[in-house]
Amino acid sequence: MPRTILHLDMDSYFASVEQQANPSLRGLPVGITGKPIESTIIVTASREGKKFGLKAGMPVWEAKKLCPQLILYPGDASKYLALTQRFIDILKRYTPMIEVSSIDEVYMDITKEAPHYGGAVRLAQSIQRDFKNELGKYITATIGIADNKTFAKLIAKRHKPNGIGFVDPEELPELLATTQVTEICGIGRRIEKRLSRLGIWTLAQLGQCPLSILKSEFGVHGLFYKAVGMGQDPTPVVPYTEIPPPKSVGHSRTLPPDIRPREMALTVLRGLCDLVASRLRKHGYMARTVHCGFSLEVMSGHYGKQTTLALPTDDGATLYEACMRILSQIPIHPESMARIGLSTSNLVDEKGVPIPLLAEDQTRRRLNRAVDVIQSRFGNSAIQVAAAALPRKLPEHVGGFAETSTFDFSSN
Secondary structure, three states, X not given: OOOOEEEEEEOOHHHHHHHHHOHHHOOOOEEEEOOOHHHOEEEEEOHHHHOOOOOOOOEHHHHHHHOOOOEXXXXXXXXXXXXXXXXXXXXXXXXXXXXXXXXOEEEEEOOOOHHHHOOHHHHHHHHHHHHHHHHOOOOOEEEEEEOOHHHHHHHHHOOOOOOEEEOOHHHHHHHHHHOEHHHOOOOOHHHHHHHHHOOOOEHHHHHHOOHHHHHHHHOOHHHHHHHHHOOOOOOOOOOHHHOOOOOEEEEEEEOOHHHOEHHHHHHHHHHHHHHHHHHHHHHOEEEEEEEEEEEOOOOOOEEEEEEEEEEEEOOHHHHHHHHHHHXXXXXXXXXXXXXXXXXEEEEEEHHHOOOOOOHXXXXXXXXXXXXXXHHHHHOHHHOOOHHXXXXXXXXXXXXXXXXXXXXXXXXX
């Protein structure tokens, strides 16, 4: 039985949330930023801002050059997560088959439910009406409908903002012939170059390429590329209630100019190590592998390496020590960094890790748990390691938004 998959993408989400909450921002070009607003990048631009060519990831100075009247507004992660919870609650009324892809993007398998609404398009229209009535007229979503996730997302992008797109099976051949491979999520510039060397620029050409060639060039990923080139994608919608355990836990930060000197960047890294360690403990995991890296410019290449620890850990100090060893092995030692971060992988259940034998390690473990309790009640800044503390203005300098994995969408 053919599936009916719906891809829902909130329109200019962070900016729209602020415009809904603050009428004085409505109808104006708004750019949501980190903090401080003058020394970071545009996270989201409002519809009005996008008309000037503003894009996510664009430096503030460049955005202001394109749109001198741009209004910069600092982002508020808690506000956006709260609204995400509200729109997820609305979607639950339609189906439990909801996969939360990001804070502003979900997939829904409505194969069983669509007939009860007179079809998928009418169901999508009903969702849009609910959003307008319950969330506000500035909170809109674009919806794509297809028999698989890849093409539902593709068609949604073509109907922004606040539209509904449907992939008609009879029109699929024309769609494949006119769609560039780079329009598919996951096919970036490097893959595009490799495909172009094979004479492939469109999805139709991708589907016509022998599977043996694609597998030889891309390994197991060749199977996916072949399927997409034929208009297929068997990937299931994984409901938020069935999210598998994480394969990695990490965090990185883009740094404003005054926090980029090496010593200050390393101080930020120390804080990120504590943050990642706290997340590991929250989920009951310890990590064996640590990757650390940095970028010299916001949109430039990444320098990084990884190491495997002798024993798994969920301790921020241990992660930081590993990161410092990694950084010492990277050939270049810059005086400043624009972005820095770490990720942990090769995760194991903490219950399977023996209790430390040394009294010092046991004390550190108890201390970490105590810190978790305090931070859960009073916030991350309530208590922290001195080595990770920049001046009080640090929280205003280092922006960033919470991961959806840290928010429980299954409540209520």
